[in-house]
Amino acid sequence: MPLSQVLPPEPLLLMGAGPVPIPHAVAQANGVVINHLGETMGKVIENVKSMAQYTFQTQSPFVLGVAGPSSAAMEMAMTNLLWPGRKALILENGTFSNRLGQMAHGVGASITRIISKEPSPININEVEEALKKENFDVVTLVQGETSCGVYNANLREIAALCKSYGALVVVDAVCTLTTMPLKMDDWQLDVVITGGQKGLSSIPGVSLIAFSEESWRTIEKRGKTGPHWCYSALRAQEFWVKHNYHYTAPVPGILAMYEALRLICEETLEARFDRHKKSSLALQAGIEGMGLRLYVPKEYRLNSVVSIDLPPGVDGYSMRKYMNEKFKVEIADAFGHNIVRIGQMGEQCRSHNLFRTLHAMGMGFIHVGYGVDLAAGMAAMEDLLVKD
Ligand SMILES: Cc1ncc(COP(=O)(O)O)c(C=O)c1O
Missing domain, CATH: 3.40.640.10 (Type I PLP-dependent aspartate aminotransferase-like (Major domain))
Structure with missing residues (x-):
């Protein structure tokens, strides 16, 4: 069987904890x-x-x-x-x-x-x-x-x-x-x-x-x-x-x-660090803006991989499956924690990838019955992304 028949017709956008999209x-x-x-x-x-x-x-x-x-x-x-x-x-x-x-x-x-x-x-x-x-x-x-x-x-x-x-x-x-x-x-x-x-x-x-x-x-x-x-x-x-x-x-x-x-x-490293920081902070603002909680307190939160609390009763597996199937976006689960994780490494830190991911995740939460304010989240993220 040729590989093309094994791979999905459209590749998933890799927004988990690695591997990440490559140029x-x-x-x-x-x-x-x-x-x-x-x-x-x-x-x-x-x-x-x-x-x-x-x-x-x-x-x-x-x-x-x-x-x-x-x-x-x-x-x-x-x-x-x-x-x-x-x-x-x-x-x-x-x-x-x-x-x-x-x-x-x-x-x-x-x-x-x-x-x-x-x-x-x-x-x-x-x-x-x-x-x-x-x-x-x-x-x-x-x-x-x-x-x-x-x-x-x-x-x-x-x-x-x-x-x-x-x-x-x-x-x-x-x-x-x-x-x-x-x-x-x-x-x-x-x-x-x-x-x-x-x-x-x-x-x-x-x-x-x-x-x-x-x-x-x-x-x-x-x-x-x-x-x-x-x-x-x-x-x-x-x-x-x-x-x-x-x-x-x-x-x-x-x-x-x-x-x-x-x-x-x-x-250059300096420009790359700035791009990562700006992207991750905007993503974090978007996640909080839609009413979700980040797992790690701000003082020692890793920007490269952002962990999001799964509210009680939310089925993270079904939420991520919906993101995959409906929006072709993949994010990660975690090693035994009740969280999901979004990567912010390399090519993941591009605004088109952020918008697609945050939207897909918001829709995923809504799909599994957890109400989030998707529009507020997207607006909060956009606000930081467009700022210099
Ligand atoms: C911090 C850290 N160390 C080590 C590893 C192991 O990497 P690999 O799976 O490429 O062996 C990972 C992979 O996620 C990691 O995130």
């Missing part, structure tokens, strides 16, 4: 295969790295691509910096920050967790108490916890604190990179991880990771003794620095990443 140039690049070790690929790799350095805001030469989802890049960080006898402090506010802990445990490190009650950010005082009691080799945290929509706005302060205690800081910026400021070098972050399918508006399955000079020294000291081949950072360096064989690289995905990064560099 045409990214889609085109994803259809090209070239020799992964040829001279042309060498140029591609060098350009991808320098554009990635800009997005991570780092001068570090240790920027690598990973063939795999963001979780593979998370795994690369954990397996290269942790092993039996090493200690990690895991700062958790949801599914993905918890995943870093599971990975650290999986590679045999001893772990201590600080778990914030959802939805709330990491409390820096609790981090300091833990650091005073014990020496940790690594501290992990997310910039934005997609699963519930919490933003750790104190990332910079937490990183500075952890560095003052001698720990390496690993940051999951999977849903936040290029949607809001992150300055790897200025903020003393040792490892930053991101995926393709969110803020970068590339395809899923090819990710990026950047290591600081300090974290790289730890990796070099250990050598190639770790259990992994694909996730060995030293082996990956063969391809990403020396252009030699490590494994057959995911060529189309790297070319897609190239175009995604090029578009980011052309837009």
Whole structure:
């Protein structure tokens, strides 16, 4: 059966928590295969790295691509910096920050967790108490916890604190990179991880990771003794620095990443942050304007993924199904919370996508019997979108 008969006649507008819509140039690049070790690929790799350095805001030469989802890049960080006898402090506010802990445990490190009650950010005082009691080799945290929509706005302060205690800081910026400021070098972050399918508006399955000079020294000291081949950072360096064989690289995905990064560099980070902020705040105003409640308080609400409370008795599944079928718009449910989530990453932050999504959601709520003031919501959103 041809794929065209499996896919819906009209693609859904992807307004969930990722993957997100991709620009045409990214889609085109994803259809090209070239020799992964040829001279042309060498140029591609060098350009991808320098554009990635800009997005991570780092001068570090240790920027690598990973063939795999963001979780593979998370795994690369954990397996290269942790092993039996090493200690990690895991700062958790949801599914993905918890995943870093599971990975650290999986590679045999001893772990201590600080778990914030959802939805709330990491409390820096609790981090300091833990650091005073014990020496940790690594501290992990997310910039934005997609699963519930919490933003750790104190990332910079937490990183500075952890560095003052001698720990390496690993940051999951999977849903936040290029949607809001992150300055790897200025903020003393040792490892930053991101995926393709969110803020970068590339395809899923090819990710990026950047290591600081300090974290790289730890990796070099250990050598190639770790259990992994694909996730060995030293082996990956063969391809990403020396252009030699490590494994057959995911060529189309790297070319897609190239175009995604090029578009980011052309837009500039500052303009991109502004576009994301303006779009997300307008969406939030629209949601509240129609009479719905946002799940996370404003002070630590993540702009990249907006969580909306489902009022008691509202069937979120039927509401989202109606949005899919009637309006061809998809938003996300959540990891066990009574919320739905709308993504505000990359191409999702375009006003035509916002209007279509907010309208479809309002109609969805009305369809399942929950009265919202759709016109007021649309007006509130428009009001902020047209403001300079
Ligand atoms: C903050 C965060 N970290 C990690 C991941 C895992 O990404 P992937 O599914 O690409 O492995 C996600 C995916 O939603 C995420 O939002």
